[in-house]
Amino acid sequence: MGTPAEALRKLGYPATRGRGEILRILTESPIPLSSKEILDRFPPPRPDASTVYRNLSLLASLGLVRSVALHERSRRYEVASDGAHRHRVVCRECGRIASFEPRRCDLSRFEADIRSTLGYDVKDHSLEFFGACPDCRRTENGR
Amino acid sequence: MGTPAEALRKLGYPATRGRGEILRILTESPIPLSSKEILDRFPPPRPDASTVYRNLSLLASLGLVRSVALHERSRRYEVASDGAHRHRVVCRECGRIASFEPRRCDLSRFEADIRSTLGYDVKDHSLEFFGACPDCRRTENGR
DNA sequence: CCTCGTTTTGCAAGTATATTGCAAATGCAA
DNA sequence: TTGCATTTGCAATATACTTGCAAAACGAGG
Ligand SMILES: [Mn+2]
Ligand SMILES: [Mn+2]
Ligand SMILES: [Zn+2]
Ligand SMILES: [Zn+2]
Numbered sequence: 094m095g096t097p098a099e100a101l102r103k104l105g106y107p108a109t110r111g112r113g114e115i116l117r118i119l120t121e122s123p124i125p126l127s128s129k130e131i132l133d134r135f136p137p138p139r140p141d142a143s144t145v146y147r148n149l150s151l152l153a154s155l156g157l158v159r160s161v162a163l164h165e166r167s168r169r170y171e172v173a174s175d176g177a178h179r180h181r182v183v184c185r186e187c188g189r190i191a192s193f194e195p196r197r198c199d200l201s202r203f204e205a206d207i208r209s210t211l212g213y214d215v216k217d218h219s220l221e222f223f224g225a226c227p228d229c230r231r232t233e234n235g236r
Numbered sequence: 237m238g239t240p241a242e243a244l245r246k247l248g249y250p251a252t253r254g255r256g257e258i259l260r261i262l263t264e265s266p267i268p269l270s271s272k273e274i275l276d277r278f279p280p281p282r283p284d285a286s287t288v289y290r291n292l293s294l295l296a297s298l299g300l301v302r303s304v305a306l307h308e309r310s311r312r313y314e315v316a317s318d319g320a321h322r323h324r325v326v327c328r329e330c331g332r333i334a335s336f337e338p339r340r341c342d343l344s345r346f347e348a349d350i351r352s353t354l355g356y357d358v359k360d361h362s363l364e365f366f367g368a369c370p371d372c373r374r375t376e377n378g379r
Numbered sequence: 380c381c382t383c384g385t386t387t388t389g390c391a392a393g394t395a396t397a398t399t400g401c402a403a404a405t406g407c408a409a
Numbered sequence: 410t411t412g413c414a415t416t417t418g419c420a421a422t423a424t425a426c427t428t429g430c431a432a433a434a435c436g437a438g439g
Contacts, residue, residue, distance in 0.1 A: 107436070109386090109387065109435075128425080141388070141390070143427075144387080146427075147387080147388085148387090160307055162305040162306060162307045163305060164303055164305045164311070164362075166397075166424070166425070167426090182354055184356065185360075191350075193349075193354065200363075200365075203323070203363075204365065206339075207336070211325055211336065211370075212373075213327065214373050215366070215367040216366060217365070217366040218365045220343075220346075221305075221361060222343075222347065222360070222361045222362075223358070223359060223362070225356065225357045225359070226355065227356070230357050245407095249415085250414090250415065252406070252416065253405095254416085270396095283418080284417070285396090286399080286419080287418070289396090289397060290417085291416090293398095
């Protein structure tokens with residue numbers, strides 16, 4: 094749907110270098126990244142951390158990126174490619190994260206129930222799985 | 237399964253007042269609470285915040301409470317009643333949280349796929365819905 | 380390509396949440 | 410009740426994020 098720069102300008106915001114890089118970095122990552130990880134991947138000159146935070150907030154409010162809540166101290170972010178969404182799998186031992194796009198994700202039963210019993214209009218969801226990654230599984234079994 | 241105090245002692249940990257209160261407070265709350273909210277509900281004398289953090293970590297490591305990741309600055313906690321688990325619904329406008337116990341939660345299809353394509357052994361999951369609560373919906377429509 | 384008003388950025392300071400060392404207080408088994 | 414292991418309060422520290430402000434970058438218009 095056009096370059097990131099176009100998307101931004103269409104929404105009325107200058108397409109600065111920092112914003113372009115954040116979108117590129119997130120697009121290239123198979124898993125959601127923290128603001129620190131994003132900063133670490135910036136080609137020099139690196140922006141200030143506050144700039145990254147400000148831009149992540151802006152991009153999230155515009156719907157171009159999405160924040161992901163794993164059970165960590167810091168927030169993570171991923172690109173919000175139109176329509177598509179992802180689920181994550183986190184290893185409880187080593188923290189390794191995997192991310193996948195569900196073939197089909199039918200939670201409409203849940204959403205209907207929520208609508209009728211709680212009155213919320215559900216627009217979105219977030220589904221994470223926790224367990225043991227291949228490496229940690231091997232270690233656990235072998236003991 | 238006995239009182240919280242018994243559960244703790246059975247696991248080899250002293251059942252201090254703070255631990256009992258945390259479990260009681262979380263049991264009485266319909267939604268997961270942050271450490272600050274827990275502290276605010278403590279009958280005097282209130283423990284130090286660090287004590288609450290330490291106890292939440294302990295209780296979580298023992299499987300008596302579970303941490304919940306909504307997209308917030310702070311972690312939330314709920315009691316981990318054996319087997320049962322809960323899902324949450326969060327209002328994107330006002331932050332209001334609802335929590336419910338799913339009638340049946342069959343994500344085994346997902347878990348099988350994850351097993352075969354990513355190699356993770358899934359033990360647990362966390363499912364959150366985001367949208368508009370009844371109050372905020374009314375406001376939005378009326379504009 | 381230059382000019383100028385607007386928006387963003389870097390920097391420093393501030394806030395909120397969570398973690399840790401240590402000595403005093405508490406829990407609990409004997 | 411005593412004694413010892415564990416927990417607690419307190420103060421210091423760490424980390425993630427936020428904010429005010431002046432300088433720099435952006436980009437619409439000329
Ligand atoms: Mn889904
Ligand atoms: Mn479930
Ligand atoms: Zn692992
Ligand atoms: Zn609301």
